[in-house]
Amino acid sequence: MLAVSGGIAAYKAADLTSKLVQMGAVVEVVLTKSARHFIQPLTFQALTKRPVHTDVFEGWTVDSFGHVTLAREAGVLLVAPATANTIARLATGLADDMLGAVALATEAPLVLAPAMEHHMWQHPATRANLSTLMERGATVVPPEQGRLASGYEGDGRLATTPAILATLRAVLGRLGPLAGRRVVVTAGGTREPLDPVRYIGNRSTGKMGVALAEAARDAGASVTLIAGPTVPDLPAGLDILLIDTARELMAAVEGATADADALIMAAAVADFRAREVSESKIKKGQGESRVTLELERNPDILAGIDRPGLLKVGFAAETESLIENARQKLLAKDLSLIVANDAVATIGSEESTATLIRRGTEPETLPRMAKEELAARIIHEVAGMIAAKNGARHA
Ligand code: CTP
Numbered sequence: 001m002l003a004v005s006g007g008i009a010a011y012k013a014a015d016l017t018s019k020l021v022q023m024g025a026v027v028e029v030v031l032t033k034s035a036r037h038f039i040q041p042l043t044f045q046a047l048t049k050r051p052v053h054t055d056v057f058e059g060w061t062v063d064s065f066g067h068v069t070l071a072r073e074a075g076v077l078l079v080a081p082a083t084a085n086t087i088a089r090l091a092t093g094l095a096d097d098m099l100g101a102v103a104l105a106t107e108a109p110l111v112l113a114p115a116m117e118h119h120m121w122q123h124p125a126t127r128a129n130l131s132t133l134m135e136r137g138a139t140v141v142p143p144e145q146g147r148l149a150s151g152y153e154g155d156g157r158l159a160t161t162p163a164i165l166a167t168l169r170a171v172l173g174r175l176g177p178l179a180g181r182r183v184v185v186t187a188g189g190t191r192e193p194l195d196p197v198r199y200i201g202n203r204s205t206g207k208m209g210v211a212l213a214e215a216a217r218d219a220g221a222s223v224t225l226i227a228g229p230t231v232p233d234l235p236a237g238l239d240i241l242l243i244d245t246a247r248e249l250m251a252a253v254e255g256a257t258a259d260a261d262a263l264i265m266a267a268a269v270a271d272f273r274a275r276e277v278s279e280s281k282i283k284k285g286q287g288e289s290r291v292t293l294e295l296e297r298n299p300d301i302l303a304g305i306d307r308p309g310l311l312k313v314g315f316a317a318e319t320e321s322l323i324e325n326a327r328q329k330l331l332a333k334d335l336s337l338i339v340a341n342d343a344v345a346t347i348g349s350e351e352s353t354a355t356l357i358r359r360g361t362e363p364e365t366l367p368r369m370a371k372e373e374l375a376a377r378i379i380h381e382v383a384g385m386i387a388a389k390n391g392a393r394h395a
Contacts, residue, residue: 001028001076001102002028002029003029003030003031005099006037007083007116012161021048023165028050028070028073029044029048033054041054053070053098055097056096056098058098068105071102071106074102075108075172076109077102077109077111078113079099079111080111080112080164081113082113083116084116087133090133091128091129109138110138111139111168113140113167114140114158115157120156121143141167141236142159144157144158144160162236167237169217170236173218174220176219177384178220178386179219179220181221181222181383182221182259182262183216183222183223183260183264184223184257185209186253187206187210187212187225187228188206188229189206189267189270190202190228190244190246191244192274193277194282195277195282198282203268204228204268205232206232206267207350207371208374209227209267211374213225214235214238215375216379216382217237218376223237226242226243227242228242246270246299250301253265257305257310258307261310262382263302263312272298274295275296302333303333311336311389313335313339314329315340316339317341317342318343322340322355323357323363325340326355326363327357337356337357337378338356338357340363341355352368353367353368
């Protein structure tokens with residue numbers, strides 16, 4: 001259920017509704033009285049193809065008992081934008097409008113995306129009301145800094161649609177198969193410096209790693225995403241560590257896996273680094289037609305990490321002998337699962353064709369699918385393996 005309260009950011013709730021519908025959600029929209037000064041019910045009716053709720057005294061039918069039905073059927077109650085007034089009303093427990101009545105009657109989790117003038121946001125009354133709601137279990141998607149409708153620069157802008165959607169997915173996944181588990185995911189390529197302006201890198205964009213981190217979060221895990229510099233869109237609802245080089249990645253992995261259940265190594269790690277990094281820019285010199293770069297081996301992070309109880313998942317991007325090479329890596333790096341794919345067809349693409357290779361079973365080649373879909377499939381597999389390891393029942 002999406003409740004829209006009355007601030008100028010109410011127009012952004014239309015985009016949010018559209019995205020939710022596209023993701024397959026059934027969206028019941030409630031507009032407060034003030035919201036209707038900014039946006040009309042018809043906008044949301046057209047987007048959801050459902051009636052929009054504006055009045056706590058709307059008529060009951062055999063199928064719909066107003067706020068009672070809305071409260072019972074909601075999977076999550078999102079208030080976006082949540083104005084200072086609406087936050088105060090929710091904290092007090094007023095039930096004289098549809099939003100207030102549903103908020104009291106529902107057992108669904110409450111997610112608030114505040115948006116308001118920045119003095120109102122910083123006011124102790126607003127802070128106290130938010131603290132009250134958070135103590136009762138509400139999740140807040142904090143507003144962003146930027147230019148406000150008031151003309152001021154400050155915090156109070158509604159969080160972006162992707163940030164709100166990410167929080168919703170995380171809240172809805174709280175009781176998922178990875179609830180209570182800690183998962184570390186690495187994503188993107190590393191960069192090995194040659195001098196202050198140049199580096200050795202690779203074409204990995206980090207899409208697969210990001211999709212895996214999001215899928216683990218959506219399955220209820222608390223996730224640490226360790227990302228290289230090529231990863232452009234870092235998702236919300238995760239702990240994020242940024243690294244450049246393979247050795248920085250290794251240190252981050254060692255720290256993050258101390259109490260983790262699984263390590264998913266989707267990063268494209270440079271196997272070699274420059275033996276010497278020049279402190280000043282390397283000049284091309286007088287008429288030199290050839291330069292030799294001496295490289296030395298980086299540590300193999302996945303092979304080197306050895307923690308009792310840590311499930312290790314690797315990737316093998318190959319250009320030839322896919323299954324054979326991947327199987328060797330599965331054994332050499334002591335992995336529970338390796339995801340093998342064609343390096344050329346996968347790196348930089350939105351889709352992937354993957355073969356899952358586990359110990360003691362036949363490789364399973366999956367059809368070509370979007371990286372998000374593949375990520376959900378791999379996380380399902382990981383959840384099953386963790387549950388089996390811990391002797392728990394996996395749904
Ligand atoms: N990996 C790692 N540390 C490295 C190199 C790779 O942890 N220094 C991880 C990758 O993140 C991946 C798996 O090991 O999950 C396999 O990586 P890949 O580059 O395919 O294999 P390599 O062991 O580097 O072997 P090669 O480059 O010879 O194919």
